[in-house]
Amino acid sequence: MIHNLFGVSLPIVQGGMIWCSGARLASAVSNAGGLGLLGSGSMYPEELKLAIEDTKRLTSKPFGVNLPLLYPQVDQHIQTIIDSQIPVVFTSAGSPKKYTSLFKSHGIQVVHVVSSSEFAKKSEDAGVDAVVAEGFEAGGHNGREETTTMCLIPAVVDAVKIPVIAAGGIGCGRTMSAAIALGASGVQVGSRFAMTLESDAHGLFKEMVIAAKEGDTKLTLKEITPVRLLNTPFYKSVIEAYDNGASLDELRELLGRGRAKKGMREGNIADGEFEIGQISGRINSIESAENVIMQMVQEFNAVNSKLGNISF
């Protein structure tokens, strides 16, 4: 299982989500036996440095950084990651070819996030240590093929030899067990950890997710970059724009800049964008990351022990 690769106790990775995954969350997850990740995509270069320092102060366990490769100052982030001797980087939103060998030459493990078997193979060819395969139900940015976790994981597992970490729809022991049954070597959990006490997500964002029901998220803005959003005033204005036949430029103008920060960090319900996965309908409490992990592991063990006794 994947935790042996990362030197942690559990095959549970916490997604490095923008505006949510800071030092408090990453350290809490690592302290509880998972692999915490800092979400560097919403941090200025100086902020990432501080977040790494804080995380090191808060945990002695391994933790990593999620790095969107299209980040404007990606070179500064890369230098910080190398200088800070971060053991593992999760790269996303960009080609794994460009930086993998640089990280590897510094002894840093690389995991690339993909939404298709094709990109999983390209990542393997680029020399990454593992891939995260993320299904359609995941929050935030997402694949155009819309392949769900149930269909994606067995396909990616069959397509590559490196370990596959399943993401999308996973936030409890049952879904973790299902992911392992599909052939994954571990899970990446996003939305569930975004909705913990230690997440930097704004309190109003957390309240909205608690209130959210099944079907309250949608994958939209597919012409720009597909993104799964919570049904809020901004989401409604996107739907309205589609209904009025908005052009690509009009959609881009509507999206504008800084909406994710406004929403997820600042709790601006009227104007903000709120990225969260389909499992938001099943999240009914805000707990500590440690509690989430303990409940996952307990349920995972109970489900597995039951499955071990079924055969035909």
Add this chain to the structure above:
Amino acid sequence: MIHNLFGVSLPIVQGGMIWCSGARLASAVSNAGGLGLLGSGSMYPEELKLAIEDTKRLTSKPFGVNLPLLYPQVDQHIQTIIDSQIPVVFTSAGSPKKYTSLFKSHGIQVVHVVSSSEFAKKSEDAGVDAVVAEGFEAGGHNGREETTTMCLIPAVVDAVKIPVIAAGGIGCGRTMSAAIALGASGVQVGSRFAMTLESDAHGLFKEMVIAAKEGDTKLTLKEITPVRLLNTPFYKSVIEAYDNGASLDELRELLGRGRAKKGMREGNIADGEFEIGQISGRINSIESAENVIMQMVQEFNAVNSKLGNISF
């Protein structure tokens, strides 16, 4: 597990798919230990009678009928099902309130197909014996909420007390094991059985699915009734219509009538509509239904035995 309810050996139900699920397929599945279903949605009343007679001649095991409740001559189908002493009917596309008590009064079990927890609860209230919960990745008609199997099954299992049969993306032992891990009491397998030797699907349809890759199906026509289609000339003309801002009436006219028969039964690639699930990308051979079931069970047992030995 669900097979006890149906009096068969395995918790595997074969979806009652239009133009695919006739006497040959239903009897082959029932003979192999699963529960075969006739897809009555594409049969005239006389055809259903003949199909039931044929199936009874081909197997002595229990089999059922899938009945879309919006079928124009639904009353004739219902009378046939009652007269033929079919033990179980799978109802879909309509309210379970209307006919469940009628079937139950004749000793016929009722399973309703749903795509949300809300409709699962309504089905339970209507007195059905079980529900099929079908995720976004499934072929054919589908829910507007777009909830995937990974997210839908645990939610439905928590929402109702009756058994839940998982559908959508399931066609091998790994996905079957994942469905059971999510809390399902059995699985309904559609696409994989549509692509067997005994399926009435046209040979050209089968060839196209063998050739299909990951991402080659899309859920479309959401304004009429959401349906997952294979990427063919008709599908492309739908996309073109959307790009040109087609109205609801124009979409309805484009869809027209009889396209599913043209495609799936007659193999008319140019004009036909081909309904199939996301797992079509993982279907690479046409085998007997018995082989499909044997491989599923073998892999299911291997996965479960592995999971039974993992704990943290």
